[in-house]
Amino acid sequence: MRPLKIPKPTVKRLAIYYRCLTKLKETGIDRTSSKEMADALGIKASQVRKDLSYFGEFGKRGVGYDVDKLSYKLKEILGLKKNWNVAIIGSGNLGYAIANYSGLEKNGFKVVAAFDIDEKKIGRMIIPGVTINKFSEMSSIINENSIEIAILTVPAHESQNVADALVKSGIKGILNFTPSSLSVPENISVEDVDFVISLKSLTFEIASFNDNE
Amino acid sequence: MRPLKIPKPTVKRLAIYYRCLTKLKETGIDRTSSKEMADALGIKASQVRKDLSYFGEFGKRGVGYDVDKLSYKLKEILGLKKNWNVAIIGSGNLGYAIANYSGLEKNGFKVVAAFDIDEKKIGRMIIPGVTINKFSEMSSIINENSIEIAILTVPAHESQNVADALVKSGIKGILNFTPSSLSVPENISVEDVDFVISLKSLTFEIASFNDNE
DNA sequence: ACTTTTTTGTGGTATAATTAACAATGTATA
DNA sequence: TATACATTGTTAATTATACCACAAAAAAGT
Numbered sequence: 001m002r003p004l005k006i007p008k009p010t011v012k013r014l015a016i017y018y019r020c021l022t023k024l025k026e027t028g029i030d031r032t033s034s035k036e037m038a039d040a041l042g043i044k045a046s047q048v049r050k051d052l053s054y055f056g057e058f059g060k061r062g063v064g065y066d067v068d069k070l071s072y073k074l075k076e077i078l079g080l081k082k083n084w085n086v087a088i089i090g091s092g093n094l095g096y097a098i099a100n101y102s103g104l105e106k107n108g109f110k111v112v113a114a115f116d117i118d119e120k121k122i123g124r125m126i127i128p129g130v131t132i133n134k135f136s137e138m139s140s141i142i143n144e145n146s147i148e149i150a151i152l153t154v155p156a157h158e159s160q161n162v163a164d165a166l167v168k169s170g171i172k173g174i175l176n177f178t179p180s181s182l183s184v185p186e187n188i189s190v191e192d193v194d195f196v197i198s199l200k201s202l203t204f205e206i207a208s209f210n211d212n213e
Numbered sequence: 214m215r216p217l218k219i220p221k222p223t224v225k226r227l228a229i230y231y232r233c234l235t236k237l238k239e240t241g242i243d244r245t246s247s248k249e250m251a252d253a254l255g256i257k258a259s260q261v262r263k264d265l266s267y268f269g270e271f272g273k274r275g276v277g278y279d280v281d282k283l284s285y286k287l288k289e290i291l292g293l294k295k296n297w298n299v300a301i302i303g304s305g306n307l308g309y310a311i312a313n314y315s316g317l318e319k320n321g322f323k324v325v326a327a328f329d330i331d332e333k334k335i336g337r338m339i340i341p342g343v344t345i346n347k348f349s350e351m352s353s354i355i356n357e358n359s360i361e362i363a364i365l366t367v368p369a370h371e372s373q374n375v376a377d378a379l380v381k382s383g384i385k386g387i388l389n390f391t392p393s394s395l396s397v398p399e400n401i402s403v404e405d406v407d408f409v410i411s412l413k414s415l416t417f418e419i420a421s422f423n424d425n426e
Numbered sequence: 427a428c429t430t431t432t433t434t435g436t437g438g439t440a441t442a443a444t445t446a447a448c449a450a451t452g453t454a455t456a
Numbered sequence: 457t458a459t460a461c462a463t464t465g466t467t468a469a470t471t472a473t474a475c476c477a478c479a480a481a482a483a484a485g486t
Contacts, residue, residue, distance in 0.1 A: 006421075007472070007473065007474095008414075009472095009473070009474090010473090011414050011417050011418075012410055012414055014413075014417070015409075015410045015413035015414065015417075016394075016410060018413070019392060019410075033432090033433065033434090034433075034434075035433080040394070041394050042394050042396070043474095044474075044475065044476095045433090046474080046475055046476065046477090047473095047474065047475075049433090049434065049435060049436085050435085050436080050473095050474080050475085052435090053434095053435055053436070057434080057435065059433080059434055059435080060433085060434075060481080060482065060483095061432085061433055061434040061435075061480065061481040061482055061483095062431080062432050062433050062434070062480095062481060062482035062483055062484095063432080063433070063434080063481090063482060063483075064432090064433065064434080065434090077417070078413050078416055078417045078420070079413075079416035079417055079419060079420025079421070080413065080416060084416060086412075092310075093309065093310035093313050093314065094310045094311075094314065096306065096310065097305075097306035097307045097309065097310035098307075098408070100306050101306065101307065103392070103409050104409070107409055107412070107413070109412060148419060149412070149415060149416075149419075172419045172422075173415035173416070173418065173419050174415075175408060175411055175412055175415060177408075179232060179316070181229075181253070181254050181255050183255065187422060189414075189415050189418040189419055189422075191411040191412070191414055191415050192411075193406065193408045193411055195311070195388060195390075195406045196228075196316050196317070196320055197225055197228045197229060197232075198388055198404040198405075198406055199299075199320070199322060199362070199388055199404070200227075200228035200231070200291050200292075200293065200320070201221075201224050201225055201228065201402075201404055202362060202386040202387075202388060202402050202404050203291055203292035203293060203297060203362075203386070204224050204227070204228075204290070204291050204292055205224075205386065205402040206292060206361060206362075206385045206386050206402055207291070207292025208219075208292070209385075209400060209402075220442070220443065222442095222443070222444095223443090246462085246463065246464090247463075247464075248463080256444095257444075257445060257446090258463090259444080259445055259446065259447090260443095260444065260445075262463090262464065262465065262466085263443090263444080263445085263465090263466085265465090266464095266465060266466070270464080270465065272463075272464055272465080273451080273452065273463080273464070274450065274451040274452055274462085274463055274464040274465075275450095275451055275452035275453055275461085275462050275463050275464070276451090276452060276453070276462080276463065276464080277462085277463065277464080278464090
């Protein structure tokens, strides 16, 4: 039982600290400080310490943090001590690209199933060893493979229906690449990844910068 | 010259309202309200009104908003009245998937150039009519085609170097798909899209939910 | 042993974002 | 025309997040 309410931005940063520590480890550095990490990430040292303080005391005053130890703690906090089986729902270009992204395996996420509605794609492999299945088999395959996370890359107009089916199949979290706001029960987590929205934030900033010069 | 400081979350939501209005338009609805939009998006009506109020008065009291008019206003605010030329930097799976994503063209973003370091890829087409070029040609091609936005999908260890080159080439904004915090001059906008971080937010939530039950 | 330097963890403060509340305004209708 | 209802724009209140400042602790130097 952990502290009840952790700010969302804090969670995102914890994942970023974890990545930062992994990089330090690779570089052979085994001790760091809140300042060093903060500078590398373009944030304030106090922010780093505050974020960590929600979960315990991981450093030594006057010294800093042991890279290995802090890294392990964050791994634990983020739920990354186990490997996660994920399914790709919608095996178009984007689904394919994500399934083949090396960062997934490297971070403990294993693509163990893929689905599509297109008859032509059924039976093909999305990554070596993982064939694309029909939606009708989704529920059973998700259960048989203990898949807890779905990566949703279907067309927008199908997203809510598919999400409903996923929830019924017992999925715990959805990484939503579709441009729809999904409604799901409150015990199901959804994370939206919407790069068109990000592009438009970009155009807003570029356009207003020009306006203001 | 517009109101100086608009909250970042507001900008993101403006883009979401714009999409919501586009959908309403397609459905043939020509009038809406802050409540209707808010409910569709799972937020509060007062949030919608507050966000819009930074830019003017677009509705009629007692009545609501004209879908067409508000949609046009948001298009204007977001800098979407013009079409934007974008370049794909790094033509791997992800770059390919993004270049071929129909949502880009639909929203006024045109992929007019692509780049890669891999000799085998140079000369191939990333989308019909757009061939992949060497990095060495980046600067001239960006200038000749008035490209203001770069979509960065190179491997992490190259991202800062490439970003520096992009800035030198006169790019205005970078959509950063790499897991690095880029440092750029303050007149350059960067938007990070990092779905591994989002995945880890998911595992955090799923794991802590289990802990707390 | 004492002083200086470093850096953490944290309580309090400042800033930012969201939400509520309501007067102002427009529509519908009896 | 008067009354009830709907919905905006905006100010005020609340909540959330980020930042600062400093005591506590550890190490290093004198």
